[in-house]
Amino acid sequence: MYCGTCMVSIEDALAKVPGVTRARVNLTTKRVSVTYDPSRTSTERLIETLDGIGFPAAELIESSAAEADARDRDFLKRLGVAGFAAANVMLLSVSVWAGVAGDMTESVRSMFHWLSALIALPAIAYSGQPFFRSALQALRGRRLNMDVPISLGVVLAATMSVLQTTRGSDQVYFDAAITLLFFLLIGRYLDQSMRTRAAGAAANLLGLKATTATVLDDDGTTQRLSARSLKAGDRILVAAGERFAADGVVEDGTSEVEESLITGESVPRRISRGATIYAGTLNGAGAVIVRTTAADQSTLLAEIARLMDAAEQGRGRYVRLADRAARLYAPAVHILSAATFAGWMVLGHGWEAALTAAIAVLIITCPCALALAVPAVQVAATSRLMRQGVIVKTADGLERLADADTIVFDKTGTLSLGEPELIDTETIPPDALSRAAALAANSRHPYSRALVRAATARGFDVVAADGVREVPGLGLECSGAGKPVSATLAGHVPERLGAPSFVGRATTTADDDTSILGYRRPDGEVVTFRFADTLRPDAREIVSTLKDAGYAVHLLSGDRASAVAAAADKAGIDDFASEIGPAGKLRRIEELTRTGAKVLMIGDGLNDAPALAAGHASMSPANAADISQTAADTIFQGQKLRPIVETLSVARASQRMALQNFAIALGYNLVFVPLAMLGHVTPLVAAIAMSASSIAVTGNAIRLKSKRLELRR
Structure with missing residues (x-):
């Protein structure tokens, strides 16, 4: 099978078989994917059909x-x-x-x-x-x-x-x-x-995944098993220099992981307890223990290949x-x-x-x-983009990207990182930051994770505090030493970390693009933490490059006006709209389309699905959690927006x-x-x-x- 005529001949022959609803040939991999009704035909009949037109076939077995x-x-x-x-x-x-x-x-x-x-x-x-x-x-x-x-x-x-x-x-x-x-x-x-x-x-990404893994049993013993036998929930020990055999979360140890094959980023990422890792990435600095969350064909690596x-x-x-x-x-x-x-x-x-x-x-x-x-x-x-951490999901995606003349950004998670960061850390008392991080250590809330990251960056060894409970919708409370929350020490009150009203601070919202969290010490003093969802590091540079290349750039966000205005100003975007939901984004893109614009929508692959579908072309910044669900034509990974320029350049070229x-x-x-x-x-x-x-x-x-x-x- 060498040419388009071969592909068309195979697809036409299979389409005539009763029960076949779809047949699509992949010339690159020499494979044909057939959707059929098993009650009306069989794999054997499909193979006989292909043999009959001069294409000997067999059920797929991965060649070595x-x-x-x-x-x-x-x-x-x-x-x-x-x-x-x-x-x-x-x-x-x-x-x-x-x-x-x-x-x-x-x-x-x-x-x-x-x-x-x-x-x-x-x-x-x-x-x-x-x-x-x-x-x-x-x-x-x-x-x-x-x-x-x-x-x-x-x-x-x-x-x-x-x-x-x-x-x-x-x-x-x-x-x-x-x-x-x-x-x-x-x-x-x-x-x-x-x-x-x-x-x-x-x-070949799948070939980079480790073929074996060191599994830790409940009694502390280890055994070397095939990576195919791993399942979610297993604990594996990964030494420095080894590749991870499955997706998972680090339970113990610190290291650096080289994950360019997933994200396109060449700089290793520092990992410690709670960090997410992916099959096929390389453990660089030290041994870590990982609790697997996905193995074999359920990993991010396998999903990318599919x-x-x-x-x-x-x-x-x-x-x-x-x-x-x-x-x-x-x-x-x-x-x-x-x-x-x-x-x-x-x-x-x-x-x-x-x-x-x-x-x-x-x-x-x-x-x-x-x-x-x-x-x-x-x-x-597609081969070049794959090396840059960009996945093209649709066959005509690059062709439509080459036609685009207007770019619409979503803010949270697209123009910004979608991960709040603690700001003004130099003005925060070290003991308050350390103690607040201890309260937040076991919480999965984005602000809690940001506190732990900031404390770790300041050199604190964050150890989870005892006696912490979560008050839904408000924050965390700790009595200390495992005492009941209602109990107080002499002259002290329970520590609290959360919304300003929860810790006893009058101000409930920030008047700019930041958010506020309060920490109440045992003596009743309140320390304020300010968080900002920072823009991607190259946001302004990329927006400037896009505008210089002749693209009209817009920003649409459901966030409050002050936050959107601040983000637009930092990124250099003049045309922006705030407090606009998915339906509003859809209407705005339809309006732009009616004026003759060919819109490239860049947004969250989950929340912005209607807008992504309405655009002439679409891209999503995606992490492993939503890579398979995103509605976009093209997916890019990593913390920078540079892949957008690379993708558009490759599409035009x-x-x-x-x-x-x-x-x-x-x-x-x-x-x-x-x-x-x-x-x-x-x-x-x-x-x-x-x-x-x-x-x-x-x-x-x-x-x-x-x-x-x-x-x-």
Whole structure:
């Protein structure tokens, strides 16, 4: 399976099977996903259907890395043999060409031709097997793919050359046949390598997960078990330098975790008790004990792989266009070749000249470049974004992102981190901060976690206080030493941490973009803590970059006016609206759309689902908790907004490169097909030109993986 024609043939054949409601082929992973009614058909029947059209199939079993390496080695062997043969046959051909103009005798020329045949024919038989097998499978299934004209052209060129050699002719085309195979193998190897790496960007993530884990039993003993046998609730010991085998929460120990494969962030994250970790990330500094929350196929890593696979099964509009063009073009190749042969015969040029021109047309009109034009770009783009921590969930997501001209941000959790931070810590009495953090140590409230983080950053060893109880909706209360809350020590009152009214402070709300929490000491004194949901560190820089690139930037938030105004001012956004709920955001996006704007909505994948769906395109900053539920087309991770610029840059560049590849493929055909039909292109030149066009579109796409991109108007 190598081209759009193959994909369409498979999907059409499966769609005709009773009970099948959906069939979608993933060319990159060589897989087909079928949705069907088990009461009306079966897996066996689906496999028989695929076998019947020339595509032997089997139920999915994950292939090992060793098998993939064996396939690559086999392909490289065929490429090496073709290259060796092409070089030697070309040397002989150059000698013959030079001899024609000199005094080479007929016997010497004939010997050179037979030597060329001796080198080329075994090489063609061996190196051409991938094309020949694919063509035979297609013909058995009564269909055409792009390997049919390739195989036909190679076989005809080789056969005609043998006949010409036996007759002592001056012209043979062994060089064309073997050179065609050599360049085609180069192009296909580049394409397959890129697809393998792209598929590996998701699938190989699973390979980074530890295969075994050290499990701690209740009695303190340890045992080494397979990662597949882990389940939620297990306690595992992860040493420094090991990868985590499952998602979980740190119960004991401190370390640093390198999680670039999940978030795209290269800087290690400091972890301690209560921190969340993910399968596949690398434990860097010290041993930690982790309580697993998800294992095997339930981990974030497995979910990302599933999302990537689902996106690859889709079709963007350019991919659909290329597939249709390749499908229609395949029979046109044979029609043009037959018409060329008939035309030359009618004009009385003889069968040799007619067949030579027909072979050249057959070779030069192969739709390889057209079939590779868009998929190659799509694979390169998604692979690049995956390395940046960006997951493309929909096949046409990048195409719609490239069209966007207006960007709408949500505030909390999108423009901001969504995690309150304690501010003005230098003015807080150290003993008050330490004691308040002790009260908050076991609480999961965002403000409590912020207090613990701040105390830890100040160097305090936070130990949970005894006798703490939570008062729902108000805060935490502690009597100390495990005494009843109602009891008081001489001259002391119970400690409280919570809302200003709960601790006895008159002010209940902040008058700016901050929030207030109070801590009442045992002596009754109240210490105020101020929290701010800080903007992402590069928010202002990214907004400025987007505006410079010509995007209109808006901010919509359900937060209070003062907080939204402050956030908009810090980020440099002039157009903002506050206290606007999900329905209001939806209406605002619909209004922008009616004015002709193509809106990119960037918001919380859970709370902003209606607005995300209404936008022309959508992105979400997502952590592991909601990555599978988010409604966005594209997901980025990490604490920075830089992935937005990277994604938009890649989207625009991929659109340009897709159009460039279309231009290369179509321009090549418009120039060379008429020349070939008129007899001005030999089979050798046709082979080089066709292979060059395929390599050109693949090479152009590969540039996207490392090209420096800037977001401009």
